[in-house]
Amino acid sequence: MKRKAAALKSVLTVGVMAAVASPAMAISLDIGGEPRVNITGYLREHISMNLENHPDLEDPGRGDFSAVGGAGELSMVRSTVLLQGDADLGWGSFTAIWRGSREYMTNYEKGLDNALFQTGSLKDQYNENEFREWYLDFSTGRVDWRLGKQQVVWGETDSFTALDVIHGYDYSWRAQFEAENEELRKPLIMANAVINFPEIESELQLLYRPGWDNDDDMGLTLDLWGGRWAANGTKGINLIGFPLGVPGGYNYDHNSGDTDSPSYGTRWSGMLPGSISYTLNYYHTLNAEPIFNTAWAPYGGEGPGLAGLSLILPEIDIFGGSMNVYSRALDVVFRGELAYTPNKPFNTIGLGLNAFGVPTGGPSVIEKDTARMMFGIDKTNLPTMKLLGTSQPSFLTFQLFDTWLPDFKHSDRIADVQAKMHEHNVTASIALGLNYRYDTIQPGLAAIYDATNGGGAFLPSVNFIWGDHWRLKVGATIFYKNAQQCGSNADCTHQLGTFDNNDQLDARLTYQF
């Protein structure tokens, strides 16, 4: 008994102490000696408020939507805890990140939850409790290994995805508007090996995803259940629930898109003369955007069966490359990226959703070679200290992003959400980041413009740094549409148009340690 107690005591000897020379930052634990575990993380409260009413929700034809509400109502009250543990094993290290979130259902959300065509529970969609990442790092010779659930990011693009194809994103609780996209990216279980060639300033990365992830860890998680970020015309309607939604739901075992099938790829990174950094990339994975599969035009010969309709993530291959270079003459950074997907699947507009979310139409999937391209210019030291009184030069970035379908035909009626796609689908973005008072006040402004369809978004924000622990970020997401666009009718919504009338104000308070 005594021996057991002593053994237990030695195993559980925990000394909690602040890190050297820094007050109460991470928590460091001695677990009976080695290894030392460092615990960091945060507690966060995130609130957002609608700035506009939703005209489609006020349409008497929709039923009892008058109770749903809109402008001035809180759209999100989300509490989050994140814990990150890093253990130094000597020969390697182990990291684990756990995040739990709970939402308080606001009146607005209760309205969406109780809507006529809503099934299931919104709360179930937003609440979470998971180990987001857990991985082992170690090196053998010139190879660095990372094994486990992790995030691997490719490409040079901000906000959009070209080569950033390894992971899907969770666009359910903040759409794509959380600036720290590591919070939205869905980590995957992978073997990640980087073979280093420092002699030629290069490295070869090999990735293999065995397919051990949860099904819904693959692909984009979109708000298809009628929540606060559901597309125009579909709020309060559960598109993948009975009785009106996609009866088959997601089919993760399709013969042309099985989440249990491995994904794999490689990236070569090197340096050309003139300090031009470049990469060459290949990846085999599942399409991030879910595709409707119909009984009358089954994809890959496998239809949705009795359900008649399901959502699938077809297999694709992506080939591409990226580059960045600093121009001393102009004192700017140029960056570019190209991701080419042969035979990328798209739904055609013939298959659409009417105002009630009921699928209508004919042939559903078409495959088109697709090139996603980005060109960006960064001025990372904009001289604003005299002009705007900033505490240091500012960061200004400009980006053009194009999804190009070289073999495009209008008659194919390829769907861009619910409106038609074009041969070139161009978006421009610009972002400015400022710093004041020793970088403790950080205003920022980002703007996105849909150059093909008109419309876009403004995202102003201010980040406040208070001491070592507290952070407050306040901001807004303001959408605007092309005046020529057809109102808020679901039939002509494009990417950003899906958020018409969805302007938000938000505040996020974080205590970090």
Next chain:
Amino acid sequence: MYRNNSERTRPGMLRQIVAIAALGSLSLGAQAAELEEGTVISAANYEAVKGETFEGKTIESMLTPFLVKLIKENHLEMPLRHSSPWVQAEKLVAATEKYSGQVKYDPATRQVTDWVAGLPFPPAVIDAQTDPKAAGDMIVYNWFLSPAVIGDDVKVGGAGFNFFDFQNGYERNQGARNDQIRMIGRASSAEHTIDPEVVKRQFIVVTHPYDVAGAGSFSIKYRDERVDDVWAYVKSVRRLRRLSGNNWMDPLAGSDLLNDDNYLLDGHPLWYKSWELKGKTTILAMAHGTDDYAARTALSIEERMNLEKTPYGMPIGLNWEPREAYIVEGIMPDEHPYSRKVLWAEAEVPAVFLMGEMYDRKGQFWKWAALAGATCDYADGQTGSCPTDYPVIDFQKGHGSFVTVGYSVQNGGATVADFQPAVLKKAASGKMK
């Protein structure tokens, strides 16, 4: 001294009077007390001891006006320590002896050629230089090419930037790590040169707090005057970004330092309009701020700086000793926030700066910084000198960034493989060894 009034005007007596007066002044000098080691100069006793001597020089003569201001108004206390030699790694000494004789400086182009390793310009060469601008360049090139507290490679970390306000005290901490590998002038290595075009590859990585942990920059600093190539890792989006290298005049990580204030100077000598040797002096400095490197670097921030009485911020517990120093003045380019930077370079080994004063574009005094060093063991078995504390004070804003070192590993055997942009991602998760 006079027998009677009638003898006062006699010439012989006048000579006696002069002789006695001379003897008297000598005896007055001998009466100035030599302070003991351990005496603490502070606001309480400064006026009383400023005329006393330490190692034969008066206290007053070994202080700049701003050091006096720091003592009288900012609670700077100076425990006195007898000076001892600046310890250099023996291979650095050997390389200086072997190669410095062949080094050439061209005053027309301000370029240095035929240097391999060691100090390009030992003290004797600087002392023999009659052109003060050439001498100034020589001292700065010594630091640029063969810095005396770096070694062939160095990892400095464990603590970081501690921001404070004179009146409000401690604000926040930004833990940081600063690793370098020298690519030329590797005095302690069999191969002195890895890449003749590059002076160093360098990381500065923030280690905490949580929201910026892992953010960092990797830079390649070139031997010629082109600006650095710089990459940054942005942890919140998990990817590398390319940055402008033209940031040497910009603030470093939200601190009171500019990028070229790192170790008091971190720019190419020729980015500055001119350097000029203004003279040689003896100054009280923290060349051996501590005689126990391990103990000092284990201290918390509260044990290293005054956070008890306003105005806050002065270093505590560090010894000050008389050091002979070259005073070098740099004139900044017109677009630089400073108009000039005055640096005190250690005269025994003019390849490290003990103290600096920075002036704004109106010529007003703006910032003060001082480097505290200590004798330490290098990882390859040599003994040399390492940094422990580096306070940088902005007097116009009443704010400071006190850089503290938790560990400093020189000549740990780093390789170029450890200094690639992609290694920033490893640093992000604290995996950089």
